[in-house]
Amino acid sequence: MDAILLQILNGLDKGSAYALIALGLTLIFGTLGVVNFAHGALFMIGAFCAVTLQKIFSLSYEVIDETQTDFLGNPLKVKTPYVESWFGPELGAVIIDWSVPLAILFAIPIMLGVGYAMERGLIKHFYKRPHADQILVTFGLAIVLQEIVKYFFGANPIQTPPPAALSGSVDLGVALGFDPNAIIYPIWRLVYFLFAVVIIGGVFSFLQFTTFGMVVRAGMADRETVGLLGINIDRRFTIMFGIAAAVAGLAGVMYGPLNPPNYHMGMDFLVLSFVVVVVGGMGSLPGAVLAGFLLGILESFASTTWATTTIPGINQIIIYLVAIIVLLTRPRGLMGRKGVMEE
Amino acid sequence: MLGLNKKDTSLLIIVALLTLLAPFILNPFPADSAMAQFNAGYPDLMQRFVIFGIFAIGFNILFGLTGYLSFGHAAFLGIGSYSAVWMFKLLSYNVIPAIALSIVIAGLFSLLIGYVSLRRSGIYFSILTLAFAQMSFALAYSVLSNPKFNLTNGETGLQVYADDPQIFHREGLPDLPHLFGLSMRSTYTLDVGAWSFDFNAGYYLCAVVMMIVFYLAIRIFRSPFGIMLRAVKSNQQRMNYTGLNSRPYTLAAFVISGMYAGLAGGLMAAMDPLAGAERMQWTASGEVVLMTILGGTGTLIGPVLGAGFIKYFENIFSKINDSVLHGWFAFLPDGMEDFVVAVLHPFVGKGWHLTLGILFMLVVIFLPGGLVEGGQRLINWIRGKRSGETDKPSGKTEPAE
Amino acid sequence: MGILEVKDVGKRFGGLQALSNVNLSVKENTVHAIIGPNGAGKSTLLNCLVGKLIPDTGSVMFDGQSVLGRAPYEINQMGISRVFQTPEIFGELTVMENMLIPIFAMRDGAFRMHAYETVENEREVIEQAEQMLEEMGMADKRHMHSASLSRGDKRRLEIAMCLSQKPRLLLLDEPTAGMARADTNNTIDLLKQISDERDITIAIIEHDMHVVFSLADRITVLAQGTPLVEDEPQNIRGNPKVREAYLGETA
Amino acid sequence: YTNEPTGGTVTLGFNVPQTGPYAEEGNDELLAQQLAVEHLNGEGDGGCLNTFTSKALKGNGILGKKVEFVTGDTQTKSDAARASAKSMIEKDGAIMINGGSSSGVAVAVQGLCQEAGVIFMAGLTHANDTTGKDKKANGFRHFFNAYMSGAALAPVLAKEMGTDRRAYHLTADYNWGWTQEESIVASTEAMGWETVNTVKTPLASTDFSSYIAPVLNSGADVLVLNHYGGNMVNSLTNAIQFGLLDKVVNGKDFKIVVPLYSELMAAGAGENIKGVLGSMNWNWQLQDEGTKAFVKSFGEKYGKPPSNSAQTCYAQVLLYADACERAGTFNPCGVVEALEGFEFDGLGNGPTLYRADDHQCFKDVLVVRGNMNPTNAYDTLEIVEITPRAQVEYAPDHPMFAGGDLGKCNPGA
Amino acid sequence: MNVKPDFSKNANVAQTAPAFLSVWDMHSYYGESYIVQGISFNVHEGEILALLGRNGAGKTSTLRSIARTGSPEVRHGEIWLDHQPLHNMTSYQAAAAGLGLVPEDRRIIPGLTVEENLQLAQIAPPIGWSLDRLYELFPRLGERRKQEGVTLSGGEQQMLAIARALARDIKVLLLDEPYEGLAPVIVDEIEKTLIHIKEQGMTTIIVEQNAVRALELADRAVILDTGGIVFDGTAAEVLENEELRAEYLAI
Ligand SMILES: Nc1ncnc2c1ncn2[C@@H]1O[C@H](COP(=O)(O)OP(=O)(O)OP(=O)(O)O)[C@@H](O)[C@H]1O
Ligand SMILES: Nc1ncnc2c1ncn2[C@@H]1O[C@H](COP(=O)(O)OP(=O)(O)OP(=O)(O)O)[C@@H](O)[C@H]1O
């Protein structure tokens, strides 16, 4: 029982990541109809917003300390972050410590800007082009973004720890009446899950309770006619794209503390996020979220010893296997809308 | 000639000349000049051009004609390679049975995967093929290489070991893939002054095979079957109400392109007897998609150009390092030289991906029809015409607004 | 016994009974018109005949065989061709290529590979296609991409494609909508001619009474999913129920 | 023989991952290789040429020919690695290929070099197969292997954690992971540990929470991470997040072991690495003369200390050059003869033997621990023990290395 | 149609009476094909203009050019609506300026219900008829308000397209074959509506194959042939002019 609960919890946080990435992707891919291979790169850029902010906060001046030596035996340069000298060591340390959550504020305008620039500068010209062209151009863009990040930050992962107060783990099992140590869970993963719920809720209500979603859907089906009805569909597409980029970026910011960001983390998630969106069904936001959580939980269960001994290698293929089964039994994924990218 | 019209015959002849003379064409720079870095006329890369050309031609039969975008074709390439190496292990290093088997096995797999995946269309089809290929990759990479049942030899890659049966292997035959004794590695090098040209047996085998399959592709494009495939892309509904069952058409195209992929995989193993699982990964499937689009989807020669383009970057640009750059710009004053090298540095060597990414974007933005359109524009421009549409449907190939 | 026998066909869409108790018999080599108000179920009925929809109840027999449960391509192979209300053509192919496809389908059945033959060598098929284009007055457009035809031309192309299959039963859903008067007249002549000369039975849906009354041997009036009357044209014109439900003052 | 140098220069091929997840590792290797070439050509301070026990190298290139090099990108994929090695051999006339950052790649390129008739000096490859089942006469490995990691770690683990521990293994699900798991399980069980579970994780995993979570429930008190690179950074980060190191199980403090360490991974894992034990081929903090000379010239040139993969590539280039000098020829068969059974010192690893039977180097192995109080950015690991070579040696026909055949040296055309 | 444009000709249309909508020397292209070849005409406020011509004459292209759809692309010429320069606008700006187009293939938005299709028209100001008033005009639409728009019958879709235009407060209504596919009774209904809104001051351009019907309704007529104007005058003139009718309208 506790083992099952534990795997569900694990699935939830993996699922949160899948759902968030897929949510951003489905806004662009399922709704705007652009096969965006740069989505992973947006996620990655989000994570690197956190890295950058952390680096900015840690910008330091150097004082040479003659009493210590570096690896070559030269006097050691001791670094003190400016933040600490400005705000005092304590507050400064707190600011550095909280750099990941603070990065959310930092990332929102950046990601909106990135989304805006990307849509206006590039994607705008590709709505009417074949999907294949969209793949080529966004893939090219993804490579470029990735290489730029690699140029500045290197290929190695960079730790972006959560604030001390939110690091470490809690024993949920005790609270639920299980043995101690039965269900240990990292705090940040709970935070991530809650964050995902908030973002998903926010995006849903924006699209569900306003006409925005309907207009964009209509615009995707027939831009010209929507234009003839006096609606500036371009602007709405841009906004939609900005939101999608922001969602992807925020997913990235918050993901940093779970696993240290590196320049190719976006590519690692790319294929998976497409699978999630399609399994959820093209054009369906709830579908993408549902599929994200579903695949996360199933993956979690498939990686239990019980599963891998019963079916060797099941953890390697579970996602794809489920995708195949879903797509063969439900023609448009879990909740897909008719006519979206079916031909 | 050969049942082709004039235009196609001349295309075929041009392709034949280009492939047969590739050792000259690809090595335009003297062997020890600074520009020799850009020479691509060495056996391995020439083989790769042609093999990936075959892969892309086949892919284009499916994608270019029917519009079904498979994201898992690398699986068939990988399966072809594994089959070929198994033939080497069991029978002998002769490439004929190996290549034959790789085509057959890839055909069977594509029949199976195609039959299932083609129940869906559009993006749903793409993801199904992707899922099958990723599963094959995962299985090959780890599950099927466990010590008890080692079919693929996992990460290391399937290769021939001295204790393999090789029942038809005889003394005197090369210990490497060969065609009835002619080793695929044997190369004749022709030195003309400062130039040096390699004529490699393996390359010419691949080249001949490519010419044959290119010819077949032309025939398919020009056949009633080809029109039916384009009809599938255009309007399946109309097709069904015209008394045509679109499913067998798409399946046939899928299997044909799967067999092309298997052939490419078999040739790859024949040139270099090792089959690794990475060639089945999604990135490999993605690569052939990129090759096709980059070259020009639905055109005959485009995929080959796209394949050459990407492989050229992967193999030539990645090898330009700073010391090569310094070598080129040594004539500049020191400060200038360092500056130029510093500017170029991010784009070459380990930065080759960056250059490739930028070129992808430039091509697709400015040449919506791929490299082929670039070629057409060039020809038109040379002929002094105005650039742009020639015989293309309007609206479809309009440059981005 | 007609060549097409529709018995007790019913079809529901959610809460809407689109067709109920439709009985229809079309005699061989006649032109049978189906008219009725918008939303009466005319297109739905046609959809049931070609396998696009499966009726909830009833039976549809063509030449003694049931068409129900067959795939659209099988039904077409039985000899039923259909022209749609909004033109369905192969937009990315040229007019000529559009014409070749139905002729191949008629000659070779639902699937044949011919991957190694060249279209250029199919002289006979090409000639047939050219002749048909000639008859439809579209010969000069043969190299155009059909997507860039004007809409009237698209419709003419679709009719030509269906006719070239020499079907035994031709179903036309508003074939002359959007067609210029001159071409409408030509089309009427063409349809008249083929129904006389070649053994083709025609079922036609039309709102243009000029077309209906020039062509039809019999007319069924459908209203709210059920046949209101079936009769000779001259009787329909005078029928007060029909005038009220459908024709208005103009007819 | 293939690519016999005829002019005044000789070309070496450096084939390292320049793109992909191991790019940083590859970059470090490349820097070291370039440094080696400088030293061979008599530029710079000469580095280990001064400390190397063999004095055949004069700093005038190899056999009087100036050393040049070409580089290639393996992308950490066997196919790409073979392609780039082939291009260096076929196009640039490279006579030796050095590098690689993965066993799959190393084995693939080693096979190629055997067929093509050039020498392969393996870089970072740790799987037993490279000099076991897949050994080749033209291939040589300076780096240590999984078996040696196990043999070196076990005694230290016993000393630090006791002999009645219960270990839980997470293993990257591919060849290298399996051989390492096998080696560690064998050596820890031999000293009395119990193996609770061995779980394979897909190579493509980026998040290991669902593998980490059950660990605490399993009754294990040690977690062994048979992971490398990004896998290892993430699995270790996850393990720390789940608070494993704060737990007490079976009355003992919970411990984590990462059998194969590298400095770059340590940097990626950041704080999380503190106190975690593992093994290495070499570390810049060693105090022997060879190490000091190498660290000095590398550090002065590039401003950071070299990683252990850099050192292995550097050593391999010198060893190759030295073998050519001693053999008096570039002919691969001569080089093979000169390297087989070669005993040397002064390159930083203590007295070392290139064993003739399988072309594996035998030398001391380091056991290291994540530094609890690093004084600078590079001071991430501290050396716990230098395990003497005798303790990690094994017979050439040891079952973990069984099968395979060195074959004959191939000089090529 | 690849004629070199001659921007000077046709430029002499008298700009006498202050026209409400005026098109002046408009040239439009689909890619490289030159379709609308320099046409000029004026429409006065409250007038109904019939735009007539054969299939492919360029009627649709003219309307789409005026509505600023971007395809065909207007490369030369001016379009003024009530002193606003439409030729500088994009389609949504033109719509905001008071233009409403009922496109020829109806363009009902897939995935949206009938009601959503109408709501969509009322998102951007200015808002015209209320939904209730529209349902009153077309009760059929009211009955089907929750149905997906594209599953409507052909005629119902046509009603929806017209209703959608009226849902906006427009000054000029551009109708591309509005009667197509409609039952004669409904055509009568719509005609009455057009007259009704004309009385309230609406300006209308109607393209219609049923030329007689259109001419009876219209005040003036413009006849197009291969992208140029061949007649511009009162509707009565066309009805009287046998030759013109025979040559361009086949009536
Ligand atoms: N898929 C569907 N779902 C729900 N209702 C439908 C569907 N298809 C058709 N209908 C409804 O069924 C009725 C009959 O439609 P049908 O298209 O057969 O009419 P029709 O007689 O062809 O009319 P028209 O002359 O206007 O083309 C219409 O009211 C239509 O709205
Ligand atoms: N997208 C397009 N690309 C290229 N040419 C086109 C396109 N659309 C229409 N045309 C051409 O423009 C010309 C005028 O077409 P248009 O649709 O304006 O005619 P129309 O007068 O509305 O005819 P109809 O009565 O058949 O609707 C035709 O010759 C047609 O082939």
Ligand SMILES: CC(C)C[C@H](N)C(=O)O
């Ligand atoms: C050493 C590491 C790069 C791990 C690698 N896969 C190997 O097999 O050696």
Ligand SMILES: [Mg+2]
């Ligand atoms: Mg209808």
Ligand SMILES: [Mg+2]
């Ligand atoms: Mg028109």
